[in-house]
Amino acid sequence: MKKIVNVAIMGIGTVGGGTYEILTNNHDFLMRTQGVDYRVTKVLDKNTDRLKMFGIPESCAASCVDEIAQDKSISIVVETMGGVEPAKTFIEKMLLAGKDVVTANKELVSKHWSALEAAARKGGAGLYFEASCVGGVPIIRALQESLQANHINSIVGIINGTTNYILTKMTEEGMSYADALKEAQQLGYAEFNPTADVEGFDAAYKLSILASLAFHTCVPYTEIYREGITKVTKADIKTGLELGYRIKLLAIGKRKGNVIEARVHPTFVPVDHPLAGVGGSFNAVYVNGDFVDDLMFYGRGAGARPTGSAIVSDVVYASKRNAPLYSDFDNSGNVAADIEVSKDFKSKYYIAVSVKDAPGVLAAVTGVFANHNVSIESVSQRAGGTGATICFLTHTASESDVNKAVGDIEALDDTNKVVSLIRVLG
């Protein structure tokens, strides 16, 4: 006799639909390979037309969330509604009712992981969220089940498909940011209001989850330095390529002793680094551990089918565990007392300064850098408009020193402004 596991899905949009499709199309395959008969018995969505769209029988339609919470035959609930509320309330209800919850909701997990985990522990249920980070790429399972032996030193990822698509278009086809965004919106890769993606919020949510797991301590998303791609120009991309870099929106987490860095910003990636070749809507996460050294996980960061794959993987994983999996750290949602999440960090920098065409301006600017311990690796000049733009590539310097230097440079008589500041992956 096969084990039967009844599953409910809350929210049947793109990803919920993909999940339903896998559990239906690959039902017999899962039964054969996993020895479990997974059945979607309830689907909750206020828009019942969507159920029809995915061929879900009317008998599966749940009239309200309590119908699922009170159904003792359901042991796993998939949440693919997105957003914070009502998803949070619904998930807590399920967890308190003892049902394992599988979610793709990065915003919710990063903002309310602590509360959700408390509900899970109280209900004796598990919370699984592989699908919340990097779509079909199994980075969470890798951190939890494959890299346990290692202190993770760093986790560096291209973890937002929308921005990677836009930056790839800008790099490979010379498009402007505005045109690339427009194309991404037309193709459905970017939302009508693209803020969450292009301003780096989505990447910061994911980094918060990944860094917390990697470093075994809370890295709240509010502590993450965040800068989006809206200010990246065609000129930056062109100069970057000339210097041997491709620009990527990177999410970077590092841990050294009890100091953690966590930041999301456009970054120059050396063209021969494996992350530089991650184009279009592909995503990748580059991990370094003290024993395993460098690893990279590459794949589709979004989409109904890859994300559905991650969700069903969690459904199977949850159904096979004899006890729920909880965080191996004090999941309070706050930075632990013995941990510092540093706002300062070291990097190489690309800095472009628009200057007036005056004698001595290069000496003045380089003098400011020197005053702040920022040492220059190379200088180039690009013409344009009135005056010129001088592009500096620095040696490794600290963020705070660079910021002070930028302030002083902008205060010089013969400079207009610092037009670009892009950190370099080193």
Added chain:
Amino acid sequence: MKKIVNVAIMGIGTVGGGTYEILTNNHDFLMRTQGVDYRVTKVLDKNTDRLKMFGIPESCAASCVDEIAQDKSISIVVETMGGVEPAKTFIEKMLLAGKDVVTANKELVSKHWSALEAAARKGGAGLYFEASCVGGVPIIRALQESLQANHINSIVGIINGTTNYILTKMTEEGMSYADALKEAQQLGYAEFNPTADVEGFDAAYKLSILASLAFHTCVPYTEIYREGITKVTKADIKTGLELGYRIKLLAIGKRKGNVIEARVHPTFVPVDHPLAGVGGSFNAVYVNGDFVDDLMFYGRGAGARPTGSAIVSDVVYASKRNAPLYSDFDNSGNVAADIEVSKDFKSKYYIAVSVKDAPGVLAAVTGVFANHNVSIESVSQRAGGTGATICFLTHTASESDVNKAVGDIEALDDTNKVVSLIRVLG
């Protein structure tokens, strides 16, 4: 109270030493993050000097294998001896005694998985072998715990570090095969007798394991087409680069319905494919699933520390399971009745033919290709020696047709021989 798990290690060479180092150096870290106190209490190696080398206390030295098998306090045994015997006998003893076994031994698992699993089931123990394939890259766990939702369509890997090092040196520095091999031997990347690596046996062992897991059916290593890198020439590499390809020793497994292809051979990989950039001693596995689409797992394929990371990951994984993990297919070691492992397959081909300088030779050769349904995409000629070498790039053709064409071409009056035949990743 922390749970205590006592571990024994059989064979304390490079990888066994790396494993001991992790369990010792990261002992407190593992206790904190995993809630388990892992203790290496017995080490078996006939060379007791090696124990000293790794700082292992004399009190841990086991005098014989039975001392470990009979020690009821030991629940997990790591096998890092390598080779088939006595490793097989020792492992079976441990499994029958109910101890979980963690091994890095690809040759043993690929040749005797069936017998080992039978012993494991009999003893109620588990057999874990993440470290047997691709060092620190967690591809086995990914197949078992992350990609369950998918029918895996293909698994294509650079899974042997030695050959990748040699081919990278030949490609990037124009070295000959013999010189690159010599350098690899001097650096310890290749053995004194390099046959297992350069002739593709090591890759075939690993592919047998990975393809069996990916396709949920036995893919015996004896069924795998295997061709090493010893015949790859500088000219092949040069022509490949001109055509936009880098040469790699690929292990390729594909499943379509009930037909499986499994082969190891030098392959032209398009330069823009993520596998083309996997250089030096790095390894990578490219997987395609019906829902997750393309994924790549990249990292260190060998070495004490990355392989040790995989072993300790298995130790932790084994110690947390409430029941052992067995194959989800009939692990008989033979091809299943309903499965065909096909020796024929389709590919694009690069074929270089040494010809005499005679009129009509190109027409004769292309005529032979046409007779065997092999259609030509491009032709180029390289000079050298007497006569010339004509290089063909075919459209997709079947292996059997190409082999027939090669036979007929070599029988022509005006040809000398087919000097290269390299399959192209399509």
